[in-house]
Amino acid sequence: MAEEKKTFVLTRFDPDKDEEPRLQSYEIPVQSDWKILDAINYIKDEVDGSVSHRWSCRMEVCGSCGMMVDGEPKLTCKTAVSDYGDTVKVEPLANFPIVRDLIVEFDGFMDKFKSVKPWVVRAKELAAEEGPMRQSPAELQAFKQFSMCINCMLCYASCPVVANEPHFLGPAAIALGHRYNMDSRDEGNAERNEIFRGEGTVFSCSYANECSEVCPKNVDPAAAVNQAKFNAVIDWAGSLVLPRGGK
């Protein structure tokens, strides 16, 4: 493999020492087939062991290695070093508090994530002897795209509403809630639509569409959010005209 040198400018932040994040440059030899994550791992292993970053699978599945690469949210295991110039800036995901170096605080996301009940809600669980809940390919197709989310948080890092409105549920959490609303086995639509009609949820989305632009798995969260808006309104209108609020 051909080898050349590139400079990686990484965000460094040690909560025990640094008042605020700073930048540190590392010039390293890179190979033409490297991803950004390979370069950061090289820096960590060979140059500066104190650099902290998250990663796990290296195959675009775990969603751990999301970072800002030259200002854009990217999965660093998917982003080729060769797509960038001689100097590459790598920062922690935008719109999240920074814990250390390239690591951000995810608890805020996990809290929002849980609030949309991302599981199959059943009024009454089926007994084991009744067999599995069957689903046709067409029923699966209705939500499959939205179930491809790997919770990498790139959509949160790109969203201007997340940056300015702390209570906003955010693209991934809403997309996941919508995914379960579209699931034929689920009976939790009314509960989730009530959440979606609350403050800081689907109607806070101003349709910047950035979440869908940066999503590495083509989940299209902007479509999910805006479909959820539509469904939440239909559900509300139905509750006004149907007997017993449509329940």
Next chain:
Amino acid sequence: MAGPAHPRAMEPPKPGRTRTAPPQTPGSWPSHPRMRVYTLFGLTGILYLLVGFTSLRLVWALGEGPQRFHEVLASFGHPIYVAFHALTLAAVVFVGVRFLSLFPKAQPANIGPLKPPPRPIIHAMLYVVWITLTVVFAAILAGAIF
């Protein structure tokens, strides 16, 4: 990074064990073409606000009598007002095109048993509806119909 995000953006429900640095907005925002389009989309709101004030001025004049109303109406022929309305028309077309380009994918997969047509067809239908309504309203305002 471009600048500070809201200091409480993506804040954990309870403080963590270590101090964190505040969230920042993406560095690509000021220069990225997509974000410029989005910012422009937001800025058109200023024009709509001004149109609202202009409409209120007209309604106010109507309350002061027909002569005052026609004076205000005549003032719209001033080059500054003509330029303002031309800019507003451009803003409306821009917002309309942006909305129609994003709207088809926001369609729910189905409402009851009904499924929407493919996105390109929805897209085309939206333009047909928009153009038809524009022509009908223009004809009404010009006195050609009704």
